[in-house]
Amino acid sequence: MTDYPTTPLNRIKRNAKRAVYDRAAIHGILDAAMICHLAYEIDGQPYCTPTIHWREGEVLYWHGSSASRALRAQGKGLRVCLTVTHLDGLVLARSAFNHSCNFRSAMVFGTAELVSDPAEKRAALLAITDRLLPGRNAELRPMTTQEIKATSVMRMTIEAVSAKVRAANVGDDDEDGAHPVWAGVIPLRLVTGTPEPSPVLPAGMALPAHLAPFAPGRPLDAALQETQAAYENAAD
Amino acid sequence: MTDYPTTPLNRIKRNAKRAVYDRAAIHGILDAAMICHLAYEIDGQPYCTPTIHWREGEVLYWHGSSASRALRAQGKGLRVCLTVTHLDGLVLARSAFNHSCNFRSAMVFGTAELVSDPAEKRAALLAITDRLLPGRNAELRPMTTQEIKATSVMRMTIEAVSAKVRAANVGDDDEDGAHPVWAGVIPLRLVTGTPEPSPVLPAGMALPAHLAPFAPGRPLDAALQETQAAYENAAD
Numbered sequence: 001m002t003d004y005p006t007t008p009l010n011r012i013k014r015n016a017k018r019a020v021y022d023r024a025a026i027h028g029i030l031d032a033a034m035i036c037h038l039a040y041e042i043d044g045q046p047y048c049t050p051t052i053h054w055r056e057g058e059v060l061y062w063h064g065s066s067a068s069r070a071l072r073a074q075g076k077g078l079r080v081c082l083t084v085t086h087l088d089g090l091v092l093a094r095s096a097f098n099h100s101c102n103f104r105s106a107m108v109f110g111t112a113e114l115v116s117d118p119a120e121k122r123a124a125l126l127a128i129t130d131r132l133l134p135g136r137n138a139e140l141r142p143m144t145t146q147e148i149k150a151t152s153v154m155r156m157t158i159e160a161v162s163a164k165v166r167a168a169n170v171g172d173d174d175e176d177g178a179h180p181v182w183a184g185v186i187p188l189r190l191v192t193g194t195p196e197p198s199p200v201l202p203a204g205m206a207l208p209a210h211l212a213p214f215a216p217g218r219p220l221d222a223a224l225q226e227t228q229a230a231y232e233n234a235a236d
Numbered sequence: 237m238t239d240y241p242t243t244p245l246n247r248i249k250r251n252a253k254r255a256v257y258d259r260a261a262i263h264g265i266l267d268a269a270m271i272c273h274l275a276y277e278i279d280g281q282p283y284c285t286p287t288i289h290w291r292e293g294e295v296l297y298w299h300g301s302s303a304s305r306a307l308r309a310q311g312k313g314l315r316v317c318l319t320v321t322h323l324d325g326l327v328l329a330r331s332a333f334n335h336s337c338n339f340r341s342a343m344v345f346g347t348a349e350l351v352s353d354p355a356e357k358r359a360a361l362l363a364i365t366d367r368l369l370p371g372r373n374a375e376l377r378p379m380t381t382q383e384i385k386a387t388s389v390m391r392m393t394i395e396a397v398s399a400k401v402r403a404a405n406v407g408d409d410d411e412d413g414a415h416p417v418w419a420g421v422i423p424l425r426l427v428t429g430t431p432e433p434s435p436v437l438p439a440g441m442a443l444p445a446h447l448a449p450f451a452p453g454r455p456l457d458a459a460l461q462e463t464q465a466a467y468e469n470a471a472d
Binding site for chain 1: 245249250256270271273274275276277280281282283284285287288299301302303305314315316317318319321323325326328329330331332333335337339341343345362364365369372373375376377378379380381386387405406408412413414415416417418419420421422423424425426427428429430431432433434436437438441442443444447448456
């Protein structure tokens with residue numbers, strides 16, 4: 001895979017050492033998160049909406065209620081910016097100025113479109129579960145026509161991406177090295193806890209094999225990278 | 237404390253049962269996160285930027301390099317939307333349609349301003365560390381005039397907030413209750429790991445007491461609620 005081209009829109013000027021343009025690395029940042037934040041403007045007011053996203057090649061998808069004013073506005077071809085951020089650590093320095101965070105982020109620029117083709121819409125809705133929880137669709141009660149109708153699916157083609165990664169220990173000024181305060185990184189991970197069964201499960205219903213990637217204590221990013229690799233391999 | 241008023245901008249129409257207008261609850265959502273996402277538009281292009289935020293009463297702050305084009309544009313009085321989201325769990329249902337996430341989110345609407353008063357700017361920069369890591373400033377190498385000059389501090393007064401919380405087990409359709417697939421919640425927490433010391437610490441430098449809230453395995457949201465409660469109590 002090639003790099004994403006750099007343009008005035010996505011070129012990172014400050015802290016250029018943190019810039020990432022590698023396509024596979026950026027796909028990895030996007031795929032390792034369950035939710036993104038989506039920026040768009042309606043009538044002069046910007047909105048920043050958290051939403052579940054998924055990716056197929058160079059297309060990003062999200063969805064919501066067909067009654068959503070935001071999705072109806074986006075569907076008219078709004079410019080959007082879809083950002084995924086993983087907060088990976090607190091970076092504690094000897095000076096306030098050199099404090100930082102470890103993170104992986106990708107800001108994707110493009111234009112929102114409503115997925116209006118019924119076959120593409122159905123495939124996209126199946127792909128959410130197939131990508132994030134492979135094997136689960138086959139065990140679910142099938143989608144109904146009414147459920148598909150009640151849902152809007154949006155898409156954007158990746159036009160440009162501005163991605164940054166900081167994954168390093170602290171960068172103190174050389175002359176601060178002897179200053180007597182602890183400095184370093186406190187790592188952060190988004191991890192799974194113990195599953196809480198629905199109160200209305202039939203007796204003896206065990207956790208299915210398809211949830212193994214989400215076993216207690218797993219980092220969500222690693223689980224999602226695993227499930228989406230399984231999906232990509234199955235599609236090959 | 238009172239509720240935030242509901243207006244056409246922040247009134248939640250769908251899934252109104254998830255809406256939160258309580259001021260203390262919304263402050264809690266904002267304060268429990270280290271980073272937010274900020275939406276703003278420049279020349280017809282929306283941007284969604286992850287950034288560290290902090291709050292003083294009804295004012296939210298963020299900061300960056302004085303050389304940042306984004307901050308320079310925001311400082312001219314751009315409308316912004318600052319969103320904090322905590323992803324608290326995967327909600328797995330018997331149908332694809334009823335899958336969901338547990339989350340706490342707050343979208344704050346307002347107008348960005350550059351903090352130009354030197355005393356307010358200095359106080360705001362001290363407040364990042366005082367709020368998030370109380371007791372640390374006293375042990376740091378002090379800020380320099382050049383460091384303050386190299387940093388821009390932005391603020392917005394909270395004009396309206398649209399906040400939502402889902403914190404419940406799965407909401408399957410009644411007629412799906414007997415469908416034979418596991419359903420329930422897989423909880424998610426952003427937790428601290430084992431501290432990684434700077435490779436250039438003086439010998440025998442132990443972790444300071446002020447990092448106790450961030451001991452390994454602590455949820456970041458709980459740690460930040462603790463440190464900011466300590467800050468608020470000290471200020472009383």
